[in-house]
Amino acid sequence: MTEPLRLGIAGLGTVGAGVVKIIRQKAALLEARSGRPISISAVSARNRVKDRGVPLDSYAWEDDPVALAKRDDVDVFVELIGGSDGPAKAATEAALRAGKDVVTANKALLAHHGQALAEAAEKAGAVLRFEAAVAGGIPVVKALTEGLAGNDITRVMGVMNGTCNYILTRMESAGLTYDQAFAEADGLGYLEADPNLDVGGIDAGHKLSLLAAIAFGTQVAFDAVELEGIGRISIEDIRQAADMGYKVKLLGVCQMTGRGLEQRMSPCLVPATSPLGQLEGGTNMVVIEGDQVGQVVLRGPGAGEGPTASAVLGDVIDIARGTRVSTFGQPAASLELAKPAQTATPAPYYLRLILLDKPGALAKVAAALGEAGVSINRMRQRSHDQNTAPVLIVTHKTTRAALDNALAAMVGTKVVEGEPVALRIEQV
């Protein structure tokens, strides 16, 4: 095993260039830890002439990542192109068909094609690893797939989109509106080209679907993730939540219940004193609950050159050491088709609604809840001078279905302006 492990790196953005830099700068360290040298045979990107702050002359160049993936002098194809389809998918498939191991940071690719790619990897006797695709530098895929493999996993939760957490934290700490905090994040370059990937919860939903597959031995089912973005969260919600001892987080939760697999990525209230509640800014956190271990919390940087490159290198070193673990922790053929839960585990909910100033309005709202079987834990109507009054309600534990019935009935009474905001209070 003293032959070098030879990489082909496709995609030379921030992360790709970072991986090249580390391999150049830490050759001795990587060799000591891997038991063999790690070298780069060839690289590929769209633009050959761009200066990436690292010399690339000593590596072969391929314009076409598919050609890179198939090169005889490449043992491991490192996919840092991004995107669920197109060249990333074509090159990953080509690499696996050619029996190459693959390391990728591409959550979208795996969320949409994880099962097919895992099957292709196994058919070819190759491994497909994706630590960098989930929660950046936090070695959470490894913790779940390997370190905690002796557990029946009961629930996995995570704040896995740093941009959303940054926006929510700034709204709270600086009193910014959602639009102001969004603009600030945009100015700092934190948002994806399509911002809905971030604030719509899609990016974080991709990550959640990968963790769910490992946790529960199921085929990746991104389409079954209930997605709700943070666009409707107001300062008012954040302040009221704080007042009651909660923080608002874009929280992913997956759990297996008698009703099937629940996967949700939505703004939730979590206790301010919990590790999730204390998480600020762009940091990510994943909480894993197992029947033996109890609760394990992992926290770290969710994005950026160094953290993502660290995760890529972790996978590369595993391969150099000869570690061969199934993509989702067990053979792809043994992964079950998850039955999506039709209704989420009951929880208390936070409701904010605007009441029109009509006689009996509050009574109608209370009746709508009561008739749907939703009981009220706390209610507060704020003083007001206009024709509308903000009302805040915290329910006792209820099903989302009952709550939705109540909300529909409320809107039907015509004493409520617009759509009420309903946020789950997650028991963490």
Added chain:
Amino acid sequence: MTEPLRLGIAGLGTVGAGVVKIIRQKAALLEARSGRPISISAVSARNRVKDRGVPLDSYAWEDDPVALAKRDDVDVFVELIGGSDGPAKAATEAALRAGKDVVTANKALLAHHGQALAEAAEKAGAVLRFEAAVAGGIPVVKALTEGLAGNDITRVMGVMNGTCNYILTRMESAGLTYDQAFAEADGLGYLEADPNLDVGGIDAGHKLSLLAAIAFGTQVAFDAVELEGIGRISIEDIRQAADMGYKVKLLGVCQMTGRGLEQRMSPCLVPATSPLGQLEGGTNMVVIEGDQVGQVVLRGPGAGEGPTASAVLGDVIDIARGTRVSTFGQPAASLELAKPAQTATPAPYYLRLILLDKPGALAKVAAALGEAGVSINRMRQRSHDQNTAPVLIVTHKTTRAALDNALAAMVGTKVVEGEPVALRIEQV
């Protein structure tokens, strides 16, 4: 690889019995994840007739763990006996000599004999894994050895003795004296037979020395860990720390500096709002800092049947999957003898001393600090009616050597009663 992986388990206390239970109850899950069945061939313990809540009849019994370790029908020797020498060491050595892989939860054994055992394992082509020896259920050995292997590790910190953290938390939250909190922990069965292993920092020091070896590629050097227990911490210290925005934790820190390897396990002040400061009760936390990843924080249960068994099973599943990683992350022969740093990285310190009520006493204390080159950031003398006055000082960043000179000079002035308390304020 569909042959079962056959275990021999030595030591059937809480953890050993827990491992047996999981292997019996989760056979299908473990086989799916491992790619092969995991079975138990034989077990060993001191008392054969004791009821351990799990049937053992189907396993061969060995009175002698050394005999168990050498059995032909054992692939992996699981050492859960404990103790740095005696039967645990003899049986582990016998297993490795016989070419068996070893999984152990024994921090004392590895802290004292880690280098020799790692060499023995490599000589025999065996692996020696010890996830359960450090921070219970938190997969921190794996995170450091594998997931973060692409980093130059700059510092590792940890609260790794749940009993000490329980005592300190109870002193703070319930206003108990050290002796009261100690008695409470003892009543709950939290203390080792020799309590100094806990409150003297020895147990946590063992764990720190193992993480340092992995982090810095050095031979385990437990004897070089600066150890200081929590026995001198008073409620007064905890209250004053809280008043200044700090918490008192028994904190392990290791870092490689130009002066050599620092390894300290001592009560420190950490910011109350940091993840370490927010840690309460028996939970453990390890903070890993790498040049690429930045800061990764892992938190979870540090002891107990389920968490420790979870860690043991993680190692067993790795072996079943064919994962072969060097004991400390690189070949034992390549681990360097660490030069211990003669002096710790400078830091601010918290001092508490009892001043005798003599004219000029405070001036003498201030002079002792100034002459040693230690400058004062904050000082507070409390009102008093007796003949002595408590004085609290927070210094600017200083070396421990300068501080010790100052403390010696202070005591020499005879205006200070007893020994001052000096606690490092760790920058986390």
